[in-house]
Amino acid sequence: xxxxxxxxxxxxxxxxxxxxxxxxxxxxxxxxxxxxxxxxxxxxxxxxxxxxxxxxxxxxxxxxxxxxxxxxxxxxxxxxxxxxxxxxxxxxxxxxxxxxxxxxxxxxxxxxxxxxxxxxxxxxxxxxxxxxxxxxxxxxxxxxxxxxxx
Amino acid sequence: xxxxxxxxxxxxxxxxxxxxxxxxxxxxxxxxxxxxxxxxxxxxxxxxxxxxxxxxxxxxxxxxxxxxxxxxxxxxxxxxxxxxxxxxxxxxxxxxxxxxxxxxxxxxxxxxxxxxxxxxxxxxxxxxxxxxxxxxxxxxxxxxxxxxxxxxxxxxxxxxxxxxx
Numbered sequence: 001x002x003x004x005x006x007x008x009x010x011x012x013x014x015x016x017x018x019x020x021x022x023x024x025x026x027x028x029x030x031x032x033x034x035x036x037x038x039x040x041x042x043x044x045x046x047x048x049x050x051x052x053x054x055x056x057x058x059x060x061x062x063x064x065x066x067x068x069x070x071x072x073x074x075x076x077x078x079x080x081x082x083x084x085x086x087x088x089x090x091x092x093x094x095x096x097x098x099x100x101x102x103x104x105x106x107x108x109x110x111x112x113x114x115x116x117x118x119x120x121x122x123x124x125x126x127x128x129x130x131x132x133x134x135x136x137x138x139x140x141x142x143x144x145x146x147x148x149x150x
Numbered sequence: 151x152x153x154x155x156x157x158x159x160x161x162x163x164x165x166x167x168x169x170x171x172x173x174x175x176x177x178x179x180x181x182x183x184x185x186x187x188x189x190x191x192x193x194x195x196x197x198x199x200x201x202x203x204x205x206x207x208x209x210x211x212x213x214x215x216x217x218x219x220x221x222x223x224x225x226x227x228x229x230x231x232x233x234x235x236x237x238x239x240x241x242x243x244x245x246x247x248x249x250x251x252x253x254x255x256x257x258x259x260x261x262x263x264x265x266x267x268x269x270x271x272x273x274x275x276x277x278x279x280x281x282x283x284x285x286x287x288x289x290x291x292x293x294x295x296x297x298x299x300x301x302x303x304x305x306x307x308x309x310x311x312x313x314x315x
Contacts, residue, residue: 032179032186037214040191041221051191056175063171075156076163083164139156 010137014068017130021065021081024107028058038105042091043098060084068134078135085131089124092117208285211297213305216270220312225268228288230280231303240303241272242312249273249280252287260291268295272302 028035036054039045045053060080068077092104096117104120179185219225220241227244229236236246247255263269269288273280281298288296299306307313 029178033184033212034214036186036191037218040218047191048189051186051188054186054191055179055188056172059175059178060168060171063174064167067167073163073167075160076167079160079164080167 010134011071013130013134014071014074017081017127017134018065018068018077020127021061021084022069025058025061025065027107028054029062032058035105041105042095044091044094057084075135075138078131078138082128082131082135085124085128089121089128092121092124096121208282208289209297210300211270213299213309213311216297216299216302216306217309217311219268219270225270226263228269228271228284229303230271230273230284235274235303239307239313239315241306242314244272247284249284249287252284256287256291263293265292266295267293268297269293270297270299270302272299272306274303275301 032054035058036050039053039057040047040050061084064077064080067073068081088106104117106120176188179188216225216227220227220243227241229240229244229246230249231240231246232248232250233246236244236248240246245259247259269285271281271285271288273284278301281300281302285296285298
């Protein structure tokens, strides 16, 4: 039990969670044009906002992911990434609900819709669980150390 | 329990992080040679392949962008291959305008297709010139929004995109 509350395990979880975002961001930063198409496919944003999103979103993932792994402003970074993940999951669920046959555009930018959306959705929910756990653990840790200090 | 002060600090830091990322993203996109148009993105000017664009003034369009147009029904796909190849299989909804029979078939094409329609021509094979020839001819005839899909049929089919029959 101590292992799961230890800082090593938390650091490992941060590395997995943050690393997933860094990995996902990399492909999008390299090829923003394809990512723009993936974003547009969701049909949720007006075309005028697609370019901006495609240019900026990967950098939020990249910067917050790297800082989370290193351990700087963990709670803040975890909050940003969890919010993003929540938006992604919502977008994915909506596209499923609307019956859109589109590619996830999450880790790879291949436009061809391949794996089932349920898989992506489950993955997102699992990631959300991990991200939320990291977030609460960080608070608990901070709070605990504050209590010890006082 | 999470303290209010701590929560506020987290939200503040999260806002700062997003602002920083937005600045980095915009700067990087502006400085890089192949940045996307920040507020003027359109599917038709998004991913175009440089391969085969040459200096002939006919831009090529990427499979991704073409697929998006196909999905949204915003483009007319024109198959430049001979009729026999077209019959064997073509992009769903495409019309056949064989490059070789352009002169005899153009009339009916012109009456059916408005000049401002977005047109994507294609043939088969990376070195196939038919789609580009056809695109050039269509442009000469007054169609201004013409693109050609390099290695169109092969790449389209291999990507698992909609085909018929």
